[in-house]
Amino acid sequence: MIEIKSEIVSRQTIKPSTPTPPHLKTFKLSLLDQISPDIHGNMTFFYPSDSTTHSISNDPYFFEKSKLLQDSISKTLSLFYPLGGRLLDAATVDCNDEGAFFVEAKVNIPLSHFLNQPDFILMDHFLPTTDPTTMELSNGAMFLVRFTSFTCGGVAISLSLTHKVADVSALLTLLQCWSSVCRGLSDPITPDLIGEKFLAPRDELSAMSVSVNVAVEKFGQRRFVFSASKIAELKAKVDKEFQNVLQSHPSRVEVVLALLWKCAVATKKKKTGSFGPTALFQAINLRKRLSPLPETAVGNFIWPFMVLAYEEKDLELHELVIQMRKSLNEFNNTKANMFTGEGAPLAIMGAIKERGEFFRNNKEMTVYKCSSWCKFPLYDTDFGWGKPIWHVSVNKLVSNTIALADTRSRDGIEAHLTLDEEEMALFEQNEELLKYATLNPSIYA
Numbered sequence: 331m332i333e334i335k336s337e338i339v340s341r342q343t344i345k346p347s348t349p350t351p352p353h354l355k356t357f358k359l360s361l362l363d364q365i366s367p368d369i370h371g372n373m374t375f376f377y378p379s380d381s382t383t384h385s386i387s388n389d390p391y392f393f394e395k396s397k398l399l400q401d402s403i404s405k406t407l408s409l410f411y412p413l414g415g416r417l418l419d420a421a422t423v424d425c426n427d428e429g430a431f432f433v434e435a436k437v438n439i440p441l442s443h444f445l446n447q448p449d450f451i452l453m454d455h456f457l458p459t460t461d462p463t464t465m466e467l468s469n470g471a472m473f474l475v476r477f478t479s480f481t482c483g484g485v486a487i488s489l490s491l492t493h494k495v496a497d498v499s500a501l502l503t504l505l506q507c508w509s510s511v512c513r514g515l516s517d518p519i520t521p522d523l524i525g526e527k528f529l530a531p532r533d534e535l536s537a538m539s540v541s542v543n544v545a546v547e548k549f550g551q552r553r554f555v556f557s558a559s560k561i562a563e564l565k566a567k568v569d570k571e572f573q574n575v576l577q578s579h580p581s582r583v584e585v586v587l588a589l590l591w592k593c594a595v596a597t598k599k600k601k602t603g604s605f606g607p608t609a610l611f612q613a614i615n616l617r618k619r620l621s622p623l624p625e626t627a628v629g630n631f632i633w634p635f636m637v638l639a640y641e642e643k644d645l646e647l648h649e650l651v652i653q654m655r656k657s658l659n660e661f662n663n664t665k666a667n668m669f670t671g672e673g674a675p676l677a678i679m680g681a682i683k684e685r686g687e688f689f690r691n692n693k694e695m696t697v698y699k700c701s702s703w704c705k706f707p708l709y710d711t712d713f714g715w716g717k718p719i720w721h722v723s724v725n726k727l728v729s730n731t732i733a734l735a736d737t738r739s740r741d742g743i744e745a746h747l748t749l750d751e752e753e754m755a756l757f758e759q760n761e762e763l764l765k766y767a768t769l770n771p772s773i774y775a
Contacts, residue, residue: 379483441484
């Protein structure tokens with residue numbers, strides 16, 4: 331394992347370039363934001379050096395870039411004005427222009443040392459939220475950035491955003507706007523700040539966000555990469571049965587996710603000695619399914635649908651992929667409309683209650699949660715010094731999660747899993763998995 335020493339160079343608050351008008355000072359979140367957990371999600375982008383300078387101590391480019399990032403955050407905050415405010419309760423943002431928080435840092439290694447074999451434990455050196463002093467000084471900021479220089483002139487940009495106001499699609503809108511402003515474009519993408527206009531929050535929930543069951547047990551995060559050719563092999567394995575039932579072809583995400591779920595359950599059985607029923611939740615982007623919602627709607631417009639496997643035979647690869655598509659079709663055809671119309675709030679609260687009751691009655695069920703960022707153009711995030719060589723999100727809160735993202739070539743899939751440490755040690759040796767996936771290859775591979 332490589333050793334990294336990091337040093338924070340400066341910390342500062344960044345306020346919006348223009349004050350928020352008085353009539354916009356209070357921003358009411360939607361019901362879906364209201365029930366979202368008040369935790370920070372993160373995303374880190376790594377950029378190779380774009381200059382011939384090799385000594386960061388006198389590299390003027392880092393501080394030039396830092397100034398550009400800070401100025402562009404200030405301008406971007408004026409467009410995303412709730413992000414410059416502070417949460418008053420689970421459904422209200424005080425848009426008081428207290429601002430975002432920006433950290434400059436440096437590490438004592440070249441970028442290539444880290445990217446040759448990325449280590450999630452070392453990611454703490456790049457995240458703003460892992461530094462207690464930063465969190466104290468940031469004073470409840472909803473948007474934090476840490477800008478880190480490597481000895482080779484490469485840089486990392488980590489942003490941390492509260493889940494109360496943004497899912498990954500909203501994060502993408504923020505990135506597209508911010509990077510456009512940073513590059514000096516005059517007409518950046520602007521956000522649709524819909525808030526309560528989509529689904530008004532419920533007064534009886536005003537003090538409540540959904541809590542996250544932070545895992546007490548130790549869990550590890552690992553990265554597995556599926557190449558385009560291996561994904562094609564997986565698809566070919568299930569295509570015939572899939573076509574017979576659904577008259578279509580499985581997607582890349584469906585076959586990769588099915589294999590990961592199957593192997594995770596097999597690992598659990600190996601550890602406990604017996605098979606137990608299991609559920610997989612997949613997060614769906616509602617923007618594509620609800621016609622009045624624009625792609626640039628900022629907030630939490632995601633909802634999970636559930637796939638169940640009660641017996642071991644349900645975990646045949648083709649069975650899982652077929653069940654995933656059937657569950658998705660059912661959601662699209664019958665459940666997506668519960669988010670519209672006068673009855674929407676009650677329908678949503680009813681669905682949450684029903685889900686809670688289901689798990690109270692099925693305590694033995696092992697639950698996995700998946701979100702996919704595939705097809706989100708995160709690799710196009712260019713602040714003026716080129717596109718990133720890698721982007722990654724670190725999960726420090728919850729075990730049994732699967733996050734999928736495109737590889738830089740856009741045709742492979744990178745999977746990030748969190749599992750109990752004992753299970754992870756077994757999982758990463760699973761022969762069926764390793765037939766299709768490579769464990770943590772070099773970013774340069």
